Amino acid sequence: MNKHNQLSETLEDYLETILKLQTANSVARSKDIAQELNIKRGSVTSMLKKLANNNLINYEPYGYVTLTSAGRRIAASIEARHIFLRDFFARMVQVDEEIADRTACRMEHAIDEETFSKFKAFVKKVDNCCNCSS
Amino acid sequence: MNKHNQLSETLEDYLETILKLQTANSVARSKDIAQELNIKRGSVTSMLKKLANNNLINYEPYGYVTLTSAGRRIAASIEARHIFLRDFFARMVQVDEEIADRTACRMEHAIDEETFSKFKAFVKKVDNCCNCSS
DNA sequence: CTAATAAGTTTTATATGCCTGACTTTTGAG
DNA sequence: CTCAAAAGTCAGGCATATAAAACTTATTAG
Numbered sequence: 001m002n003k004h005n006q007l008s009e010t011l012e013d014y015l016e017t018i019l020k021l022q023t024a025n026s027v028a029r030s031k032d033i034a035q036e037l038n039i040k041r042g043s044v045t046s047m048l049k050k051l052a053n054n055n056l057i058n059y060e061p062y063g064y065v066t067l068t069s070a071g072r073r074i075a076a077s078i079e080a081r082h083i084f085l086r087d088f089f090a091r092m093v094q095v096d097e098e099i100a101d102r103t104a105c106r107m108e109h110a111i112d113e114e115t116f117s118k119f120k121a122f123v124k125k126v127d128n129c130c131n132c133s134s
Numbered sequence: 135m136n137k138h139n140q141l142s143e144t145l146e147d148y149l150e151t152i153l154k155l156q157t158a159n160s161v162a163r164s165k166d167i168a169q170e171l172n173i174k175r176g177s178v179t180s181m182l183k184k185l186a187n188n189n190l191i192n193y194e195p196y197g198y199v200t201l202t203s204a205g206r207r208i209a210a211s212i213e214a215r216h217i218f219l220r221d222f223f224a225r226m227v228q229v230d231e232e233i234a235d236r237t238a239c240r241m242e243h244a245i246d247e248e249t250f251s252k253f254k255a256f257v258k259k260v261d262n263c264c265n266c267s268s
Numbered sequence: 269c270t271a272a273t274a275a276g277t278t279t280t281a282t283a284t285g286c287c288t289g290a291c292t293t294t295t296g297a298g
Numbered sequence: 299c300t301c302a303a304a305a306g307t308c309a310g311g312c313a314t315a316t317a318a319a320a321c322t323t324a325t326t327a328g
Contacts, residue, residue, distance in 0.1 A: 030305060034283065042285055045306055062294055062305055093256045095249050103249055110240035122227045127161050129263060164277060177315055179278055196277060196322060
């Protein structure tokens with residue numbers, strides 16, 4: 001990984017997907033990750049190795065994948081942005097659910113913690129305001 | 135380029151930068167593009183060739199670079215998203231100018247025309263609302 | 269005007285990140 | 299134990315970046 005421990009968008013997507021699968025099935029399998037991310041199975045292994053090298057997942061060849069606590073923290077934070085952004089675009093901006101989801105999926109990587117938290121405050125304010133969120 | 139004429143984020147950034155330089159200096163030079171994008175001069179040439187292959191810029195080796203009308207259209211559209219998003223984050227979400235700019239710079243590639251236009255409408259509505267944009 | 273130098277650009281070689289496809293290994297149910 | 303499913307390996311490819319060498323163009327001193 002790079003020296004600032006910055007994950008690429010791709011690796012962030014892997015973490016997010018693993019969290020999703022783990023939540024649904026309690027563990028994640030390589031095959032399902034590939035399917036979920038729409039990539040071929042061959043790509044997954046080296047990515048999993050990278051994540052394991054960074055202590056973000058527990059990974060044994062031919063075994064299941066689970067998030068470490070550090071990995072879970074990051075994955076949860078990305079998921080939170082995703083959900084928030086999707087909701088913002090769907091509910092406030094009134095974009096179709098599917099487009100809102102796609103947009104959120106791309107934007108979630110582009111927003112830092114501070115901006116995210118201010119964004120949430122902004123949405124709350126608009127929600128509590130007269131009628132501009134209607 | 136790919137079959138859908140979809141530009142990568144990187145190429146979109148090149149176009150945006152060329153527009154910026156062209157506006158400031160009336161033409162863009164390879165060296166200035168490199169400086170603006172914080173990459174090395176050597177990287178620029180092959181990217182310019184790709185853009186020229188797509189008829190997005192006028193490019194002659196050792197010459198100046200200018201946008202074609204197709205290139206200008208795209209660049210202007212990206213610039214518009216950038217300015218809008220920067221303003222949104224700075225003014226409404228109350229994020230520092232610099233962070234707002236960085237966030238806009240990453241998000242501008244993730245938003246399609248329809249979402250952008252609905253987003254503008256949303257901001258206008260909030261602006262005209264009681265006091266939730268204060 | 270010319271030749272030397274400076275400034276700008278391109279070429280070439282190399283690296284990284286991520287993907288695919290073909291093929292091999294491991295695992296575990298029957 | 300066997301074999302299908304799951305997972306892994308490896309070679310190759312594309313996009314993008316870098317560095318250094320080679321080349322082109324502009325400038326200027328004589």
